[in-house]
Amino acid sequence: MDGVTCGGCALSAAGAIAAPALWLSMPRTQRHLGGSFENEGMNLKVLFTELPFVVLGGALLPLLVFTLLVRWVGRRRSFHNGT
Known part of the structure; x- marks a missing residue:
């Protein structure tokens, strides 16, 4: 497991x-x-109605933002390296 995966988790x-x-x-x-x-x-x-959505949203929203940020930074690095 690499650092990015651990950070997302x-x-x-x-x-x-x-x-x-x-x-x-x-x-x-x-x-x-x-x-x-x-x-x-x-x-x-x-x-029973709100709490499950709060927990799922709390877990998934930061993970989504982190994933998008990692992909964006990765594309910027590959763009600057010329690949």
């Missing part, structure tokens, strides 16, 4: 951890999980 793992943490800190999510007055508006369905 590490970035994907960090995104999969950071995205739910950010999602949980949002006022809308806190309200749905019981953070409002006397649990008004509590809706635990968000754990």
